[in-house]
Amino acid sequence: MRRRAVVAVRSAAAARSPASRARTASCRSRRSTIRSPCRAIQPQTAASGSSTRPYLGRPLDLPHRAAHPVLRQRYCLPAKVTKPLSARLGTMRRMALLHRAELRPTKLELLAAWLPGRPWFHGPAGADVVRVAGFRFDDPAGEVGIETMLVRAGDGPVHQVPLTYRGAPLDGADGWLVGTTHHSVLGPRWVYDACGDPVYAAALAAAILAGTGQAEEFFEVDGERRYREPSMTITSSAAGDVELPAAGAPRRVVHGDPTLIATDTVELAVVRRPGPDDGRAGATLAGTWPGQPTPLPLAYATPR
Incomplete structure (x- = not known):
């Protein structure tokens, strides 16, 4: 009985449309990003005049962190950081x-x-x-x-x-x-x-x-x-x-x-x-x- 149920589930999954499978993969990707937002960050170039730097665990220093929606929500960052730290003193x-x-x-x-x-x-x-x-x-x-x-x-x-x-x-x-x-x-x-x-x-x-x-x-x-x-x-x-x-x-x-x-x-x-x-x-x-x-x-x- 259990074997027949497993086969039925696998058959149903295989019969899903490509669009349905794509939506499922997208949801899994978003869940992974929310669990570990730091893994989703890649070194990016900030505004003109800034250097390329990786995520170092200090969310308020680098402008590119504010550009990532997950980090922006987690750390309550503004959508765009335009001034250097000394200008925000x-x-x-x-x-x-x-x-x-x-x-x-x-x-x-x-x-x-x-x-x-x-x-x-x-x-x-x-x-x-x-x-x-x-x-x-x-x-x-x-x-x-x-x-x-x-x-x-x-x-x-x-x-x-x-x-x-x-x-x-x-x-x-x-x-x-x-x-x-x-x-x-x-x-x-x-x-x-x-x-x-x-x-x-x-x-x-x-x-x-x-x-x-x-x-x-x-x-x-x-x-x-x-x-x-x-x-x-x-x-x-x-x-x-x-x-x-x-x-x-x-x-x-x-x-x-x-x-x-x-x-x-x-x-x-x-x-x-x-x-x-x-x-x-x-x-x-x-x-x-x-x-x-x-x-x-x-x-x-x-x-x-």
Whole structure:
């Protein structure tokens, strides 16, 4: 009985039309592709200027992956990727995770001792330094804290002081050291004038030329992240769609107002005492803060 049934099934399959057999083969092919979409990808040439590269398991990097419907559905990719990664930095969420911690000495105490020795500082001697506003950049490696503070000493003008915070000394940067402090959560921290730190140079260039903007700030409290409203806002005059080269380490820094930072690929100017635009060339990073509703230039960038 079973043998007769098997023969009948085989006879029915053989009697099917060529079109029916083709549809069955197509369905099997689609099922195989869905089970393993990576096997269906062959190295393809992306848009003009891109190289031919095979699938490497990183679905967001290569434009040709977005052209494959299975991968596009699986990874929620757009139908077409037209911009390089550096030109899409402005659309990425950037975050700074902060700690409710105690610093000894505090950042303002460090600045009160350090600022009077700067050639660009204007303020009464011995006056207390107060924080006016500030913002942060994100270090993609997550190793360096990057904070720009606007401070005032006594009745003096507002000064812009970018700082970087590190868990170990930065080689060759002794001349940029503001001081050391003890962080109740992270331990010893080395505080630097950020104009001598390559991580700051890269972050500032990205903020001005690629429009990455400031990092969103969060505090972690009892295992939960809580958003902190920014005390100031920054904007860039650049279109944000340029191919951004790596900024590299500062090759030359000229102290003054502005402080000039030259790397292999970009020239940066950091305004120490923000005021009206003086017509300096280059893309501009401007900021507003309480008491200053009109944007003032904070920094300039010019690709080399």
